[in-house]
Amino acid sequence: MDESTGLVLGIESSCDETAAAVVRRGEEILSNVVASQDARHAPFGGVVPEIASRAHTEVITRIVESAIDRAGVEPKELSGIAVTNRPGLLGSLLVGLTAAKTLAWVWELPLVAVHHLEAHLYAARWSEGLECPFVGLVASGGHTSLYWCEDLLHVRRIGATTDDAAGEAFDKVAALLGLGYPGGPAIEKAARGAQDRALRFPRSRLKGRPWDFTFSGLKTAVLYHVRGVPPAGSPVIDPREFPAVAAAFQEAAVEMLVSAALDAARELGARSVTATGGVAANSRLREELSRGAERLGLRAALPARELCTDNAAIVAGRGYHELASGARDPLDTDANALPERAGYGAAPSGGELREGRRS
Ligand code: KG4
Ligand code: ZN
Numbered sequence: 082m083d084e085s086t087g088l089v090l091g092i093e094s095s096c097d098e099t100a101a102a103v104v105r106r107g108e109e110i111l112s113n114v115v116a117s118q119d120a121r122h123a124p125f126g127g128v129v130p131e132i133a134s135r136a137h138t139e140v141i142t143r144i145v146e147s148a149i150d151r152a153g154v155e156p157k158e159l160s161g162i163a164v165t166n167r168p169g170l171l172g173s174l175l176v177g178l179t180a181a182k183t184l185a186w187v188w189e190l191p192l193v194a195v196h197h198l199e200a201h202l203y204a205a206r207w208s209e210g211l212e213c214p215f216v217g218l219v220a221s222g223g224h225t226s227l228y229w230c231e232d233l234l235h236v237r238r239i240g241a242t243t244d245d246a247a248g249e250a251f252d253k254v255a256a257l258l259g260l261g262y263p264g265g266p267a268i269e270k271a272a273r274g275a276q277d278r279a280l281r282f283p284r285s286r287l288k289g290r291p292w293d294f295t296f297s298g299l300k301t302a303v304l305y306h307v308r309g310v311p312p313a314g315s316p317v318i319d320p321r322e323f324p325a326v327a328a329a330f331q332e333a334a335v336e337m338l339v340s341a342a343l344d345a346a347r348e349l350g351a352r353s354v355t356a357t358g359g360v361a362a363n364s365r366l367r368e369e370l371s372r373g374a375e376r377l378g379l380r381a382a383l384p385a386r387e388l389c390t391d392n393a394a395i396v397a398g399r400g401y402h403e404l405a406s407g408a409r410d411p412l413d414t415d416a417n418a419l420p421e422r423a424g425y426g427a428a429p430s431g432g433e434l435r436e437g438r439r440s
Contacts, residue, residue: 085160086105086154086158086159086160087105087106087107087160087401087405088103088104088105088111088152088154088158088159088160089103089104089105089107089159089160089161089162089163089397089398089400089401089404090102090103090145090148090149090159090161090162090163090184090397091103091104091162091163091164091195091393091394091395091396091397091398091400092141092145092162092163092164092165092177092178092180092181092393092396093164093165093177093197093200093391093392093393093395093396094137094141094165094169094173094174094176094177094178094180095165095167095168095169095170095173095174095177095197095223095391096128096133096169096170096173096221096222096223096391097117097118097119097121097122097128097133097136097173097391098115098116098117098118098390098391098392099115099116099118099136099137099140099141099144099176099177100113100114100115100116100144100391100392100393100396101114101144101145101147101148101149101393102114102148102392102393102394102396102397103148103149103151103152103154103159103397104394104397104398104401106401107203107206107397107398107399107400107401107402107405108206108398110207110394110398111151111152111153111154112147112148112149112150112151112152113148113387113392113393113394114144114147114148114151114393115144115387115390115391115392115393116140116144118132118133118136119262119263121133121136122262123261123262125262126252126256126262127249127252127256127262128170128222130170130171130172130173131172133170133172133173134170134172134173134175134176137173137176137177138176141176141177141180142180145180145184148393156184156188157188159188159190160190160191160401160404161185161190161191161192161193161400161401161404162181162184162185162188162190162191162192162193162400163181163192163193163194163195163396163397163399163400163401163403163404164177164178164180164181164182164192164193164194164195164396164400165177165178165194165195165196165197165200165396166178166194166195166410166414166415166416166417167194167196167197167416167417167418167419167420168196168197168198168223168224168417168418168419168420169197169223169416169418170418171416171417171418174416174417174418175416178194178414178415178416182412182414185412186412191404191409192409192410192411192412192414193400193403193404193408193409193410194410194414195396195399195400195403196420197224198219198224198226198228198238198420199236199399200395200396200398200399200400201219201221201357201358201389201395202217202219202228202230202233202236202355202357203233203234203395203398203399204355204357204384204388204389204395205217205230205233205355205357205382205384206233206398207384207385207388208355208382208383208384208385209382209383210353210380210381210382211233211353211355211380211382212352212353212380212382213230213231213232213233213352213353214229214230214231214232214349214350214351214352215230215346215351215352215353215354215355215382216228216229216230216342216345216346216349216351216353216354216355217230217236217354217355217356217357218338218341218342218354218355218356218357218358218361218370219356219357219358220246220247220248220338220356220357220358220359220360220361220366221246221247221248221358221359221360221390221391222246222248222249222252222263222359223246223248223249224241224242224246224358225241225242225245225246225247225248225294225296225338225358225360226238226240226241226242227239227240227241227292227294227341227342227345229345229349229351233399233402234399234402234403239292239345239349240290240291240292240293240294240341240345241293241294242293242294242295242296243287243293243294243295244295244296244297245296245297245300246296247294247296247334247338247360248263248264248265248358248359248360249296250296250299250300250330250334251263251264251265251268251331251334251360252264252265253300254268254300254303254326254327254330255267255268255327257303257304257307257308258271258307258323258326258327259320259323260323260327263359265359265360265362265363266362268327268330268331269331269363269364269365271323271324271327271328272324272327272328272331272365273324274324275324275325275327275328275329276324276325277322277325278325278328280306280325280326280328280329281329281332281333282299282302282303282306282329282330282332282333283298283299283302283333284299284333284336284337284340285298285299285337286337286340286341291341291344291345292341292344292345293341294337294338294341296334296337299330299333299334299337303326303329303330306318306326307323307326331363331365332365335363335365335366335369336369338356338360338366339366339369339370339373340373342354342356342370343370343373343374343377346374346377346379347377347379351379352379352380353374353379353380353381353382354370354374354379354380354381354382355381355382355383355384356370356381356383356389357384357388357389358389358390359389359390359391361383361384361386361389362386362389362390367381367383370383371383
C-alpha cells in the first residue's frame with residue numbers, strides 16, 4: 082500500500098448498522114459515521130435480515146461520502162479500503178462488500194476483507210490500560226466469544242456461546258418484559274429502578290468448558306419466573322416487579338460473562354482484559370470487569386461505548402495493519418455468514434495456550 086498517507090477507509094454492514102470511517106495508520110480516527118436501523122427493527126423485537134439489507138442499500142453511498150467528507154480527505158489520498166466480509170447476515174454483508182469492491186476498483190485502491198469479531202477486538206487499541214497479552218470478550222447481539230490475544234492483531238478464539246449470544250438474551254428478556262428493542266439499554270434502564278434486589282437467577286457454566294457460555298437456561302428461568310412454569314402462559318407476577326427481574330437477569334448475565342473472562346485471564350497469564358461488542362456498553366459489565374480485574378492485579382481496557390457497538394473505525398483500524406503487512410483481497414472476494422477462514426475458529430488446546438503464559 083501507499084504508506085505515504087496511511088489513510089484507510091473502513092466499511093461495515095454485517096448486521097443492522099451501516100458504517101464508514103477514515104482512520105490514519107490504524108490510530109487516528111478522522112471520521113466514524115454510523116447509521117443505526119434500530120427504529121426499523123423495533124416493531125419486530127429483533128433484526129429482520131431482509132429489512133436490514135434493504136436499509137443498508139438505501140444509505141451506504143451517503144454514509145461512505147459522509148465519512149470521507151468529515152475526515153476532510155480526498156479519495157485519491159486513501160491508501161486502501163477495509164471492509165467486513167464475515168461473519169454476519171449474508172445480505173447485509175454483501176451491501177458493504179459490494180460498495181467496497183466497487184470503490185476499490187474505481188479508485189484503484191487495495192482492498193482487504195476483515196473479520197467482524199477481530200475488528201471488534203481492535204477497539205481495545207483506543208482504551209486506557211491495554212497491556213499484551215490480553216483476554217478479549219466480544220459480546221454482541223449475534224456473537225459471544227472469548228479470545229486469547231497475543232496483541233491487537235494476533236487473536237485466537239478460546240470460547241464461545243453454545244446457544245444464544247449475550248445481546249440476544251438481553252433482547253429476548255426485554256421483549257418478554259415489554260421493554261422494547263434494542264433490549265440491552267432498555268434492561269439496563271429498567272434495572273436502575275429495581276426496589277427488590279433479592280431476586281436471583283441461576284448462573285450457568287458448562288462443565289469442563291469454563292470459557293464457553295450458555296444463556297438459554299438463564300433465559301428460560303426468567304421466562305418461567307414471569308409467566309409461570311408451562312402450561313401457564315400469562316404473567317404470574319405483577320408488572321411492577323419487572324424492574325427487579327431486569328436487574329436480576331442483568332446481574333446473572335454480567336456475572337457469567339465477566340467470570341469467564343477473568344478466569345481465562347488469570348489462568349492463561351494475561352496482563353489485561355478487554356470487553357467489546359454492544360453488550361460491553363453495559364455499565365454493570367464495565368464496573369464488574371474493572372473491579373474483578375483490579376482484584377487480580379490486571380488492567381481492564383474498556384473502549385468507549387461508541388467503539389464497542391458496531392462501527393467502521395475498528396474495521397479501518399485493523400484493516401490498516403493487514404494492508405501494511407501485505408494482505409490483499411481480490412475483487413471477487415465473497416461474503417461469508419460464518420467466521421470461515423482456513424484454520425480459523427478451532428479452539429487451541431490448553432497445553433498450547435499455557436505455553437503463552439506469563440508469570
Ligand atoms: O455489537 P452490536 O452493536 O451489534 C451486533 O454485532 O450485534 O451489539 C448489539 C447488541 C444488542 O443485542 C443490544 O441489546 C446489546 O448489544 N446492547 C446491550 C447494551 N447496549 C447494547 N446489552 C446490554 N447492555 C447495554 N447497555
Ligand atoms: Zn458487532
